[in-house]
Amino acid sequence: MIDSMINYFTKIPYLMRHAYHRQKSQWIWLVAPFIVSLIALFITMLIFKMNGTEEIKQAQGYFKLTAGTSFFYIWIAIYRSYKTFKSEYFTGKLFNLNPIVQNMVIAIVMCLTMLISLICIIIATPVNIESSIYSTLFFGIMSMLFVVVVSTLLGLCSILSQKVDIIYYVISCIMFFIVPILFIPNSNTTLLSHVLMLNPLYYLIEGFAQSVVLGVLSLNNIPYHLYYLLFLALLCVWIYALYRIVAHKKYVYTIASRNVKGKSNHSAQDENTTKEN
Template sequence: MIDNIILYFKNLPHLITYCVRRLKKIWKWFAMSLVIGIILVLGLEGIFDINHNTDIAQGRWLFRVTSLIVFGHIVLSVYLSYKFYRKDYMVMKSFHISSVTPTIVIALLAFVDMFILGLIIAFLKPINFETSLLSLIYYLIMTSIFIGVIAVTFGLLKFILKRFDTIYFIMSAICFFIVPILFIPKTHLSIVDHILMLNPVYYLVHGSAQSIIFGAVSMNNIPYHIYFILFLALMCVINYALVRYIAFDKYDSLNDTHLENDLTHLSDDNGKKLEHDGVFNNNENANEDNEMIGKNE
């Protein structure tokens, strides 16, 4: 344990350099997401000024746009994170550097993006609605942790499933329709609403939008917070198991490769030996035949 800590700090300069390179590759995505989010919010405010919508109507549409922004950042961040994690896993493991750190950097970028957009929405929304910054920060922290944990899970699954990207896009498309973007949950939840709430992305999207538009009311459901924390703990356990499985799988594959090479060399050597023995025996038989012919003559 102590050796790993010492090794980590010894390789920290290399880790920082690696993270900076990753940051240079991905910052454009988050800058673009920030610009698109600002355009969406300002465009929606312009429509409100033209149509003179009521505060309730403005609150509903701002809720939808906020949910869309949070959902988009989650999908983008998880995709970039697990793609890079799969590439970094084998490389950084060889140098005893944590491959999770670039994922954390991506999650922090998503946090900053969503926080800036949340403040803009809070400033432009109707005065009748209150914003809870503490609730917003809490949900954004939970979102960042979720991005880091689930990206590791998906990155490890990509070692096992070759077409995992297709599966991820299908899951994201389905998730778009079952989180509160196209619909807003009612005050009295039905059985269907409770089933949809089992989705952890629903928790993050709904909680973030609710904390910006409606304030601290998003923190009232204590059992729901406990459920999400337990879900993250379960995903950490699954990640631990997947890391062990992939490590043993790679080790077995490496051993199988070495065994096949050894068998190939052994068969080649045996073949050459048999061929040499066959030639030698043929020469001996030929000499014996020549001797017999000479005697007969």
């Protein structure tokens, strides 16, 4: 255990350089959502200006814009991370390196870019809207944890199954409609809101949107924060178990490959002996 920790920390400079070059080669995944978010913000401001929209409706519009922006940033971060995890798992094991470092770097870079986009939205909101940069930063940290944990879980599942991509697309489509982007809960949908809040992604999307439109009000629900952290802890337990399952399957596959290779070598030797006789 201690040797593994020492090896991990001594390899950090190499891991950071490797992560930097990988991010540099995939810069389009970072630039594209940022440009799209700025274009969406500009179009929203232009529509509000041309129509003379009242501030209450502007608040609803910025709420949906913030929710949609944060959703797609998180979606892209998880997708990139678990796809990278699968390739890094096999190459990293050869050098006794943990592939989760790539997930952490992707999560940090994507979330920092998302925060810049959200701060641009905060600056664009009307004066009467009480935005909070501190609560936005808080949910940015929570989203980084979410991206790292979920992408690691999906990365391990993608090693065991080839259907993870399809499952991810389907779940993402469902999530888009049950988080507060198109549908914003009100006082008449309290029960439905509590049911939807069991979804941790709902916690993040609503937290970002409320931070931009309602300010620090998004930080008042302490039990919900604890529930979210407990949910991530449960996912970490699943990750711990999946690591053992993947390692076991890899061991079984290696042994089987060696046995097949050994049998083929023995067969070749027998054929050569037969020919000599």
